[in-house]
Amino acid sequence: xxxxxxxxxxxxxxxxxxxxxxxxxxxxxxxxxxxxxxxxxxxxxxxxxxxxxxxxxxxxxxxxxxxxxxxxxxxxxxxxxxxxxxxxxxxxxxxxxxxxxxxxxxxxxxxxxxxxxxxxxxxxxxxxxxxxxxxxxxxxxxxxxxxxxxxxxxxxxxxxxxxxxxxxxxxxxxxxxxxxxxxxxxxxxxxxxxxxxxxxxxxxxxxxxxxxxxxxxxxxxxxxxxxxxxxxxxxxxxxxxxxxxxxxxxxxxxxxxxxxxxxxxxxxxxxxxxxxxxxxxxxxxxxxxxxxxxxxxxxxxxxxxxxxxxxxxxxxxxxxxxxxxxxxxxxxxxxxxxxxxxxxxxxxxxxxxxxxxxxxxxxxxxxxxxxxxxxxxxxxxxxxxxxxxxxxxxxxxxxxxxxxxxxxxxxxxxxxxxxxxxxxxxxxxxxxxxxxxxxxxxxxxxxxxxxxxxxxxxxxxxxxxxxxxxxxxxxxxxxxxxxxxxxxxxxxxxxxxxxxxxxxxxxxxxxxxxxxxxxxxxxxxxxxxxxxxxxxxxxxxxxxxxxxxxxxxxxxxxxxxxxxxxxxxxxxxxxxxxxxxxxxxxxxxxxxxxxxxxxxxxxxxxxxxxxxxxxxxxxxxxxxxxxxxxxxxxxxxxxxxxxxxxxxxxxx
Amino acid sequence: xxxxxxxxxxxxxxxxxxxxxxxxxxxxxxxxxxxxxxxxxxxxxxxxxxxxxxxxxxxxxxxxxxxxxxxxxxxxxxxxxxxxxxxxxxxxxxxxxxxxxxxxxxxxxxxxxxxxxxxxxxxxxxxxxxxxxxxxxxxxxxxxxxxxxxxx
Numbered sequence: 001x002x003x004x005x006x007x008x009x010x011x012x013x014x015x016x017x018x019x020x021x022x023x024x025x026x027x028x029x030x031x032x033x034x035x036x037x038x039x040x041x042x043x044x045x046x047x048x049x050x051x052x053x054x055x056x057x058x059x060x061x062x063x064x065x066x067x068x069x070x071x072x073x074x075x076x077x078x079x080x081x082x083x084x085x086x087x088x089x090x091x092x093x094x095x096x097x098x099x100x101x102x103x104x105x106x107x108x109x110x111x112x113x114x115x116x117x118x119x120x121x122x123x124x125x126x127x128x129x130x131x132x133x134x135x136x137x138x139x140x141x142x143x144x145x146x147x148x149x150x151x152x153x154x155x156x157x158x159x160x161x162x163x164x165x166x167x168x169x170x171x172x173x174x175x176x177x178x179x180x181x182x183x184x185x186x187x188x189x190x191x192x193x194x195x196x197x198x199x200x201x202x203x204x205x206x207x208x209x210x211x212x213x214x215x216x217x218x219x220x221x222x223x224x225x226x227x228x229x230x231x232x233x234x235x236x237x238x239x240x241x242x243x244x245x246x247x248x249x250x251x252x253x254x255x256x257x258x259x260x261x262x263x264x265x266x267x268x269x270x271x272x273x274x275x276x277x278x279x280x281x282x283x284x285x286x287x288x289x290x291x292x293x294x295x296x297x298x299x300x301x302x303x304x305x306x307x308x309x310x311x312x313x314x315x316x317x318x319x320x321x322x323x324x325x326x327x328x329x330x331x332x333x334x335x336x337x338x339x340x341x342x343x344x345x346x347x348x349x350x351x352x353x354x355x356x357x358x359x360x361x362x363x364x365x366x367x368x369x370x371x372x373x374x375x376x377x378x379x380x381x382x383x384x385x386x387x388x389x390x391x392x393x394x395x396x397x398x399x400x401x402x403x404x405x406x407x408x409x410x411x412x413x414x415x416x417x418x419x420x421x422x423x424x425x426x427x428x429x430x431x432x433x434x435x436x437x438x439x440x441x442x443x444x445x446x447x448x449x450x451x452x453x454x455x456x457x458x459x460x461x462x463x464x465x466x467x468x469x470x471x472x473x474x475x476x477x478x479x480x481x482x483x484x485x486x487x488x489x490x491x492x493x494x495x496x497x498x499x500x501x502x503x504x505x506x507x508x509x510x511x512x513x514x515x516x517x518x519x520x521x522x523x524x525x526x527x528x529x530x531x532x533x534x535x536x537x538x539x540x541x542x543x544x545x546x547x548x549x550x551x552x553x554x555x556x557x558x559x560x561x562x563x564x565x566x567x568x569x570x571x572x573x574x575x576x577x578x579x580x581x582x583x584x585x586x587x588x589x590x591x592x593x594x595x596x597x598x599x600x601x602x603x604x605x606x607x608x609x610x611x612x613x614x615x616x617x618x619x620x621x622x623x624x625x626x627x628x629x630x631x632x633x634x635x636x637x638x639x640x641x642x643x644x645x646x647x648x649x650x651x652x
Numbered sequence: 653x654x655x656x657x658x659x660x661x662x663x664x665x666x667x668x669x670x671x672x673x674x675x676x677x678x679x680x681x682x683x684x685x686x687x688x689x690x691x692x693x694x695x696x697x698x699x700x701x702x703x704x705x706x707x708x709x710x711x712x713x714x715x716x717x718x719x720x721x722x723x724x725x726x727x728x729x730x731x732x733x734x735x736x737x738x739x740x741x742x743x744x745x746x747x748x749x750x751x752x753x754x755x756x757x758x759x760x761x762x763x764x765x766x767x768x769x770x771x772x773x774x775x776x777x778x779x780x781x782x783x784x785x786x787x788x789x790x791x792x793x794x795x796x797x798x799x800x801x802x803x804x
Contacts, residue, residue, distance in 0.1 A: 237708035342781035358770055366763045373750070373759045385756050388705070388748025390695050395763060425657055431664045438671035447678035452671060569710050
């Protein structure tokens with residue numbers, strides 16, 4: 001019954017998306033204008049269908065309806081309610097259902113925002129593009145990746161998710177945020193396609209889409225960081241980023257999206273970089289689909305990988321269609337997007353934005369190459385190689401440092417050009433912050449050229465962002481932090497904090513592994529930990545060993561390790577004694593023999609890790625602030641728009 | 653530049669050079685056996701566990717590799733010898749660092765090539781923009797503007 005309702009929901013979604021698409025295309029091509037309004041009704045039907053399907057799946061999960069293959073495969077009776085709800089996005093088919101739901105949400109929101117302008121051909125083409133994407137996803141859900149397949153013999157209990165996916169509440173939020181980011185890029189992509197098809201490549205469509213891009217970017221940033229936080233808190237090896245193909249897949253659209261958020265400002269102010277900006281939007285969306293292909297096709301080995309399935313080729317085909325369409329559209333409209341302006345000096349705001357885009361594009365290229373290179377080599381020479389952390393660290397460190405340097409300089413530069421004398425005056429503050437940070441970090445024990453230099457550049461980034469915020473608040477009070485400039489600078493501070501945390505925890509972490517009896521102590525980097533006691537018990541069928549470990553000055557913590565009968569290796573649940581300066585990360589390295597009270601304790605000292613999570617929060621705040629429309633900025637932009645068009649007319 | 657600024661930059665420079673010098677002298681190369689073994693383990697992937705290195709993994713084969721690395725470092729083998737040995741035993745793809753020879757070396761050189769090319773394109777665009785400044789408006793441009801204005 002539930003399965004039929006769910007299937008019906010997906011069918012409704014597919015019908016709504018397809019009919020809406022056909023209706024709007026007919027209206028566009030045959031100029032039958034009544035079709036525009038009718039397409040909105042089809043959108044409503046699609047959303048309705050998708051909500052029913054998701055509701056049916058959640059109901060099935062909550063009611064332990066093991067007649068559904070998805071529920072039987074990924075849930076159990078004992079699974080706590082919150083994880084039952086989250087099981088919707090715990091495996092392949094359900095995660096696509098969530099994708100469809102979020103896509104429906106974005107499409108509905110976009111359709112609602114532009115409902116009065118639906119007769120505008122640009123808006124209509126954009127809606128058609130979004131609906132085409134919807135058709136693809138509903139098409140997947142109805143056949144190749146149907147979440148509502150039923151089992152003929154209903155099991156008494158389900159198999160349950162991989163235990164790693166059900167022992168931390170972050171797992172319930174992280175995928176949703178990540179998908180909100182991925183899916184959100186559909187809207188700006190659709191508007192870019194609409195602008196290219198209609199040939200209306202002025203700045204108007206950009207203003208309409210930058211809010212959407214910002215929302216998607218903010219969600220993606222937070223989603224990625226939550227993922228890092230989750231691996232840190234759950235996986236038990238003290239890492240948060242491993243340059244794993246799936247992590248890279250989420251990072252790639254973030255890189256191109258970030259490049260776009262910066263270069264779009266150049267287009268708004270100076271009318272330049274039009275082809276480039278459109279390409280960035282198209283590439284960002286294409287990369288989200290490519291990432292989904294990588295994670296769901298079984299072509300790569302990764303801890304995050306979904307079960308191998310047959311939908312890989314479909315995603316690859318969809319990706320190919322997107323790339324071919326994008327290249328064709330850009331080639332077709334290339335002559336119309338010729339930029340009128342020019343960049344006068346590399347020492348100007350727009351000059352540094354250009355450098356920023358060069359570095360982000362190169363960064364993304366290296367990540368992409370490193371991710372797919374093993375596949376390419378295997379295809380060409382049948383050799384198996386791996387491209388891992390040493391490669392990414394070495395190749396990306398110089399780019400990362402250069403980006404930090406740009407972040408320190410760029411906000412201090414004016415548009416068009418900045419004279420050397422002004423520059424020397426303005427940059428003194430950030431430079432002083434930078435060398436101050438270097439000196440401070442060395443007095444605290446930092447060493448090595450690259451880490452110290454990186455920390456210094458983080459300091460100067462912080463200095464220049466703080467300087468801009470101070471100027472803004474001095475002029476406009478607390479409103480100075482609202483709007484795009486203020487929000488952007490808050491995000492810059494967030495990035496600087498992440499840089500501090502990343503560099504310090506990568507370069508200066510220390511570790512030790514100890515076999516301890518109750519009462520024994522061990523010491524790593526000046527932190528003394530004492531093993532107090534151990535509790536060995538059964539939680540249902542699972543054997544849990546939980547240790548009480550006292551960390552000097554921080555309290556008592558309880559790292560644990562669990563053996564699940566349904567899962568091969570024991571799963572270690574770390575416990576982290578956090579402080580502003582460093583984390584003492586405790587995890588049990590092996591499950592002790594029964595009846596023994598001796599534990600193998602791994603102790604990692606990770607400096608400044610908590611700064612990264614704070615940086616993530618600041619990026620979120622910065623995004624929110626940038627989303628608030630700022631009257632002062634809008635008025636300024638309008639004034640500049642009219643003055644620049646006057647200039648253009650005078651020139652003609 | 654005012655005199656104050658000049659002194660400011662001078663002191664920034666002094667602190668910068670001093671900090672870098674101290675950063676270099678404080679830097680410890682992985683000299684002890686434990687530190688060397690740690691570095692090698694961090695760069696060796698566990699053959700059965702999807703992208704984790706042998707330090708991170710709880711799998712039995714990862715533990716075996718950890719023990720092997722400890723022994724080889726004790727025997728005073730060089731890093732290269734140990735990596736080559738592990739690659740022979742478990743396959744080239746346990747080495748997280750792609751080799752710098754043969755077809756794999758492309759992964760190191762292509763980004764550099766792309767970067768150089770991109771810088772070249774950027775420089776030539778700047779030159780074009782500079783020489784293009786003050787260029788007269790062509791008839792084609794006027795036509796384009798007229799067309800855009802006429803559009804509803």
